[in-house]
Amino acid sequence: MSRAQHTSSNSKILAPLQAERLSAGDWHDTCDVLVIGWGAAGACAALEASSNGARVIVADRFTGGGASAKSGGVVYAGGGTRHQQAAGFTDSIQAMFDYLKHETQGVVSDATLQKFCDDSVSNLDWLESHGARYAHSVPPGGKTSYPSDGHFLYYSGNELVPSHAGTRPPAPRGHRTVGKGQCGAVLYGHLKAACLRAGVQPLLQSAARRLVVDASGRVVGAEFWRLPQGSREARLHARLAARAERLQNFAPGYCDRLRLKVSQLERDHGQPLLIRARRAVILSTGGFIFNRGLIRDHAPNFRRNFKVGATGCDGSGLLLGQSVGARSERLSRVSAWRFINPPHCWPKGIVVNSNGQRFCNEEVYGATLGQPLCDEQGGQAWLVLDARLRKQAIRQALFGGYWWFQSLPALALMLLKVRKGDNPDRLASVCGMQAGELSGALRAYNAGARGDGPDAFGKSEGSRQVLDKGPFYACDISVGNPIFPLGALTLGGLKVDESNGAVLDTDGQPIAGLFSAGRTAIGVASHLYISGLSLADCVFSGRRAGLAASGRNEPGTTIASRLAPTDSARVTL
Known part of the structure; x- marks a missing residue:
């Protein structure tokens, strides 16, 4: 691709590149599974794919973390976690299901919601096996938007509200990762370290610009524009991006201007890089709250809200999927947080x-x-x-x-x-x-x-x-009050097969070689947010996509066995 083509694209997602136009020498690297977006969902997907024997490359526009690292690090889990039991609370899978059935309002099937609840305890245990810690100390005073330091188990949703709680006794299910302050960075730090220990190869400061498809329409890789590693421009890019994330709560307008400079660096100095994926590509770049065009088109009522998330919540995963015919849903669904407690x-x-x-x-x-x-x-x-x-x-x-x-x-x-x-x-x-x-x-x-x-x-x-x-x-408490910001994040995304995370096209058929997880995809948290539900869904959907993309969904099932005979030969490009 020429510099003129690169510059004129203005950092937009491009139409997919046809693989038959490429020679073997055009590919810069090859892996089994390519994960685009290294937040919590991408990290969980990469870990599971790697555990299944796949060689995994995880690419990120920045240096990883995304909105997950800026979050409170709360994972929604119930049904009798050991921390609930240690705190003296009795919970059951059925009680958790009944409550979430009311909150999620059919955004996923009952079978998927049941599996999410069934896997809740084991998913929390899985996080702990990778270094994350949880505890059973409950904050005083009942409900709060986020517990103070030293308290790590709390009612993180509407469990205590009679009209939402259901018929079974409520239980606290917000499991805050042990740490100080906002603990999302702590949780993500453990996931990132686990990825590196597992041999996952990071591809940083690499903005995805288009997918690569073969003659059958199967996704076989992606093109990135990567800043030269160690260059002055790469260091400036990292410094400006970090400043924008750090100061977002205090000077959002200034941080938006920093993000424009970040994008300009990518346009002016990014170099094209092609990565081939023998088995699958997973999209996990987060939502699109920082894509003002998408907000204007799909959720105009939320244009004035304070943006909750990270700069990488730019809609790139959504647009990459749509570029190959993916179906999207609930793009007008936005979670707006007007907390009046405490x-x-x-x-x-x-x-x-x-x-x-x-x-x-x-x-x-x-x-x-x-x-x-x-x-x-x-x-x-x-x-x-x-x-x-x-x-x-x-x-x-x-x-x-x-x-x-x-x-x-x-x-x-x-x-x-x-x-x-x-x-x-x-x-x-x-x-x-x-x-x-x-x-x-x-x-x-x-x-x-x-x-x-x-x-x-x-x-x-x-x-x-x-x-x-x-x-x-x-x-x-209006949305426009500058001293009492009303934050918002997007909940809609790509429609996926709920059994494995495969991205579906507009006819409801899976797009070969393409999966999605986290807030890029429709999931358990896509109707109405409660604290911890998005991170829990990142773990649930990330692990699901990682296993399926690497060749395992249910026991005895592989990607090749689910393809038609003529397609299974194309698992390797």
Whole structure:
């Protein structure tokens, strides 16, 4: 490929390259399984493929980690893990299935969800066998968006919310990897080290630009644009990318400009590199929250949200799959996280829309609240407190032992970005709400809090508190509030065969030689996010794709045996 062709592409995914146009000398390297994207899903896929005897190359646009390394390192696991048992909780596979059946709303088949639950304990054990550690210490105070240091088992979703919990006793299933701070980097560090010990070959600072297909349409490799290793440009690329990830929470606009410089370096200095895959290619580059064009086209309601993820969440895996006819689903599905816990007492307030009407159960998980806020309420909402509850919340934010990223925005919201009214009608007026709507919402809520009837949105009795002590306060929890960012990540992706992770085409048929895992693919976490479910699905789907791509799906089944006789000969190019 000429430099002119390379430069004019503007870093977009190109149409697939035809293998018959290549000679043996055009390939720079050959492997059995090529993994594109080295986050948690890619690492798990690479480990399993390697354990099955495959020679594995794992390529990454940066140096690995992706959104997984920036996450909290929480893995959703249940059914009786040893850490649940040590903490004194009884859980069962059936209870886990029933709860997730409600949360996932049919995004995967019952059989796949059942297998996910059945494999939960063994997948956590598998992570521990590769060096990750988990523990049974439970944080005080019940529910939290993320536990403080020293606490590693918690209710990470809606398990304590009566309308979500199901008929069986709830159990905490959020297993935070043991470490300090945000523990995603700890978990990923163990997976990366395990890959290197297993002989997986990394191909870093290599941006995938197109797949390679043979005459039958089978995917047989990929082309990358790789920065010259050790060059000044490669060092600058790594430095700018690391800075963008490190400062994203503090200066997202500045970090977006850094990402433009990173892309420019790739366009100007990347060199084409062809890797052949004898058995299969696995796409595991994450979601597409940093691809503003895809967000604009498929999820415009979320354009103003704070982007949760890493720079590599650029949609490249999705676009690579689509370039060879892959089917995609749920691209409009985005998880928006509006956490109002901690402070632990905040859910005792009410959340209302721009008209002053209540629209949700305030005690639900942040993504369960954020989805209707963005999709149904135009991104506009208020958290309404009375003087008594505001005082309680300020005290908790100051002295509750929360993370700074929990306490500081909460304090800023209650002290700086707040509207005040001596009574509900006055508060409604200063907020631009419809006359009478807020006072009506408070009257109905207070009746339930006094025990005069059920809460209209199913809030549990322990999360209700009469709001009648003026003045009243409205905290702006809208998507556009800069001091209280509303994060979002994409959930849609490539449709795969749920038995093995093979990417399906628009007719529902597998695309030979192509698999996908993690947030590039439709999986257990693709309806509505709860903490730990995405990483758990990365492990589940990554291991599944790695085994199948390397030649093993179920006992006695190999890729060659699933192909037609004329195709099995093409496993080796």
